[in-house]
Amino acid sequence: MATQTQGSGAVSAVLMAGLAGLVVSLGIAFFNLMSGGHSAFNTGSDGVSWGLPVVNYVFFALTSTGLTLVASVAMTFGNKAWYPIAKRCVWLSLVTLVAGFASLALELGHPFRMLWAVPLNAQLLSPLNWMGIFYSVFLVLGILKFMRIHSGDWSSGTSKQIGLAALVTELLAGGMLGMAFGAMAMRPMWYGNLVPLYFILTAACTGGAFAVLVTCLTYGGTDKMPEPVRRLMQGSLPMAFAALLGLTILVIGYRTVIGLWSNADGLQVWDAIVASPWYWIEAALLIGAFFLLLQRKALAVAAVMVIGGFFIDRYDFVIGGQLLPLFKGSWVPDLIAYTPSTTEWMLTLLAFSIAFFGWALGEKMLNLGAAPQD
């Protein structure tokens, strides 16, 4: 079954928009970073050390994990109905990871030093290290897997083994990213041994959302989709997605209630999170998307809502864990007032632009709708 497409008009539009986004974001970000260094960010030593660029990274790195999960439904777990989106998901998992890395690289004090300092002095106790190792290994395995399926080798023994190894490293990487936060016992907002699971669960949601969105953009509506794609997009995919999203909404709800209920120092931030309209926008987006998916309606809209909702969720998580300063300086206010700077937002634009430009380029040149012949 081949579901080849040269892409609808939307793909070309996304390609152009992505390119424009890249030029604008890189231009502004580089100008500001060159002239002011990281003082172009609103992060500071008095509390929020990891700002919006790290939110971008977490969002896109986990989306990459999620996309690999979606691709594995067909390629590792043998559900053939999911093949028509598998190649697209593998490609997108690579592109989103690059998007995340790009934001992180511009956030680090010495990104190039990292290239030799980490391998030569690896601190095996650091979750950050393992996360970096697993994501880097995935990048290699993901490229190998994509090359295999691009040449038509979907199911040779080697191809399957590479796919399985890629899936395992992505899960370990996403889990390690969760541990990077979850192991921080000094920050109760983050601390917990289930954070890796929370990250993988939410990763699957954003991965699913990107898969649905780009598939809709490719064909421009379910009625225009080739039959195998349409069957999937009107069948098991939205249902599986709805089930996953429903479960995740429940988990977010419990996290919130626990945060509000408990007294541990640091959890006061939940009062601020819930008092912010963004929390309720997130809730409305995710719950709204859940019902759209249940009715198999407006899938692209549902996907955008999920992406928006989880971007807010990542922001609240990463920034919220730092808003209460830890024994810092004199007269530090109760909650730190942090709003991202223009440069930080440009890194968000950059990451989204890389993701969408990269996807559209792949759609144009790499036949992402391909699936096994039998």
Next chain:
Amino acid sequence: MAKWGMVIDLEKCTGCQACSTACQMENNRLPGENYQDVLYYTEGRQPTPTLKWFPRPCMHCEEPSCMHVCPTKATYKTEDGVVLIDWDKCIGCKYCMIACPYGVRFYTDEKPLIEPNIKQVFKGDGDLSWNPPYKGPQQDPKHGVGIQPNGVVSKCTFCYHKISKAPKGTADLDESNPELVEYVPACVRTCAPKARYFGDLDNPNSQVSRLISDKQGTRLLDHTGNKPQVYYLTGGGAAGSAVPGTRSNKKA
């Protein structure tokens, strides 16, 4: 090998910030970015709020979470128990700032905490963050001593450029001993009411060891398991001096 540690007597501390100022001069700190700071906070509500203060250097933890998270081992612990940063290995990921329960680390490449931006007035050479008009110790990036370069994290070194030159086997670095005064950390040396003591925690006869055992020295946030090598004396809190178990900004 000594295990250097500090004792701060909260009953004696007047909150004068002389330690912070001495540290700032000694270590070329930017205004507001004090390795050693005295935290002020209020406890209680109107009509009986009280102003409290709490001196807080780096704790040079026995189990430093900052070191465990550092992906490049830029943060390390010396044989004599001091936690330092190798500025040549630091990639500026700031994970250590996230993981330190005591908030004692600084990334200088950011908006100035205090205006005007002194970094613009005294511009640094090369990758150094600024060029202070007074000169502290010699630049020693391997031990995180000197003017902080851009893109890396810094923190209190227990004045490693001084204490590492002390004669081997010294039990206490006491500023009243003329032979040792040059090896004493700047904050200890300058403390007018002599609220700070510095010595070898592994030596049971050192003054710091005796003070900790005689006056029940306590450690800040001991539940984190970081095991600070800085101890506080509270005199049982009789004079209103206490180690804050948690901040006063608890849930209302």
